[in-house]
Amino acid sequence: MVYNSAVPAALLTAITAAGENALNRELERSLPHEEIRSLVEAGIGRLRVPTEYGGLGLNWVEATEVLVELAAQDSNIVQALRGHLAIQEDAIFRPDDQAAAQHWLHRLAAGQLAGNxxxxxxxxxxxxxxxxxxxxxxxxxxxxxxxxxxxxxxxxxxxxxxxxxxxxxxxxxxxxxxxxxxxxxxxxxxxxxxxxxxxxxxxxxxxxxxxxxxxxxRFPYQTALYQHVLLVVLTGIVEAAAGEIAAALSTRSRTYSHANTVQPSTDPQLLQAVGEVDAVAALARAQVLETARTLDTAFAARHADPAGQLQAAEAAELATGRAQVALHRPVLEAVSRTFDALGASGVDAGRGLDRHWRNARTVTSHNPWVYKARIAGDHRVNGTAPVRLWSVGVPEPELSAATS
Incomplete structure (x- = not known):
């Protein structure tokens, strides 16, 4: 859990509470309206807002630590906050004497929430x-x-x-x-x-x-921020999987006659499986904190000239793209490894352990990693700048004909 003194105890309590019914919400497909409102009231929507405007004034590394803890409780909630985090960033990036920035700084402090x-x-x-x-x-x-x-x-x-x-x-x-x-x-x-x-x-x-x-x-690193939030979500998913597999194995009594020990919690092969998931969770956390540092650098460049802002934004874009490429396979393998430690009991629908793979597979399908790998390679070989703003849809007929 986060121990940053700038994070109020009420927010830490709300984060823990958000996880208490997360499994049932998943099984029932029940939206977390009450949980999100409690989190917003406790400050989740003003993590980066300056303290003079009623916010917590966190940098991106500090805010990411909070968001990872929340994602481990319910990864859906952090993804639901993705658009809000971008609006918050835009409000603090531009000069606070602008009318729109003033409106949004006060709205954020009052607990208003934005969606995408x-x-x-x-x-x-x-x-x-x-x-x-x-x-x-x-x-x-x-x-x-x-x-x-x-x-x-x-x-x-x-x-x-x-x-x-x-x-x-x-x-x-x-x-x-x-x-x-x-x-x-x-x-x-x-x-x-x-x-x-x-x-x-x-x-x-x-x-x-x-x-x-x-x-x-808008602030020039907005697509990097959107990808960063998905990396936070992915980190929370594998952290939650590591916690649940460990808890399940620690109390498991059912075992196989050809196992290594009569107690599953001491079986070295099962402990290895848990350790592999745990290691990927640590890897993901370290990676997402590193991408957070690039966002802090990009934010600090708001006082630089346009060229300096662009350079920092491109660095953040490359960092989040590389992280997406680097993490998608280890995380998907790790959440699948959960079932190796628990056998057929792990696939019981009531446990909902399949949600970790489904959620991770869904998150890694956003902003396809294959394009990010190509972009990173093109930058490494040819110095080509990364794509920072893109769109998705079905090309109109004249565009399809022009590019076919």
Whole structure:
């Protein structure tokens, strides 16, 4: 558990409490509304907000330690906070005398939460947003459909990517409690099932003028931050698996006549299996703390010139991409190793141990690692800069024809 004195005891208590019913939520596919609200009230949503604005003022290494502990209790919750963590970062990255930054610093201190709404289904989203912001006599409105809107169902605000009438790619923040916002919990993936990653429909949803800006004007390491949060989630998953396999083996009495000992908790082969999972958990934690340091460096570069900011952002992008490539196989192997220590008893559905593999497999499918490996190799061989902003969707026919 985190022992940083800047982290209030109430938050540590809320983190522990979030894990108490995590297995049942998984088995019942019950969203953690109450747990997330308790965590927000205890300070999880203002980890990086300066203390003068009512936040905890943590750097990324310190914040990551807190988030890993939470991910070990329930990895779905940390993923649900992914969009919020980006909005928090953007608010503290830009000068605090800007109107939008001031609004958000106060909202964060008051416990308001943001969710993500970037990805679009079908043909939307590839190179340009299908979601559109238009100007009306009553102000800006946004229309479109988003999928994988992680965390938005828990949030007060939605972080939406869209394009304006001139074709510029924008980031807009939309109040979630208005009639023009409809959010469904229809995420059908086999893992990370309680992240609230469903469909959001925007119908003439109002946008304040100061809540609309060019996507490229956001803090320059935003995609690295998004990937970092997924690495935190992955670290929490393998840490939880290590804890559960150890607890199960320590009390296990059933054994095989050809085992090494009559007591499973002293069987050297089973202890080796647990040790291998434990080692990967330690590896993942060390790796994610290292990527956190690159985020701290990128944040510190906010006072540098644009070239200095870009250099730090690219370093963070490469670091998080390399970590994704390096960790995905060891973590997936480790959470599978759980069943080697427990035999057929480990596959009992009531134990829910399969959730660790399903969750890890789901997280490692986001932002495919194969592309990150190619990008890292291209940078190593040719010095090619990493891709920092990308999109996903079905290419429009003319684009497919041009690149085929």
């Amino acid at each position: 709404a970037w990805t679009e289904p079908g043909t939307g989203g590839y190179q340009r947003s299908g979601t559109v912001v238009t100007s009306t006599e009553n102000g800006l409105v946004v229309n479109g459909t988003k999928y994988y809107t992680t965390g938005s169902i828990f949030a007060d605000w939605l972080d939406v990517t869209a394009r304006d009438e001139q074709g510029n790619e924008l980031a807009v923040l939309v109040a979630g409690d208005q009639a023009g916002v409809q959010i469904s919990d229809d995420w059908s993936g086999f893992g990370q099932r309680t992240t609230g990653s469903g469909t959001t429909t925007l119908t003439d949803a109002a946008v304040a003028d100061y809540e609309s800006r060019l996507l490229t004007d």
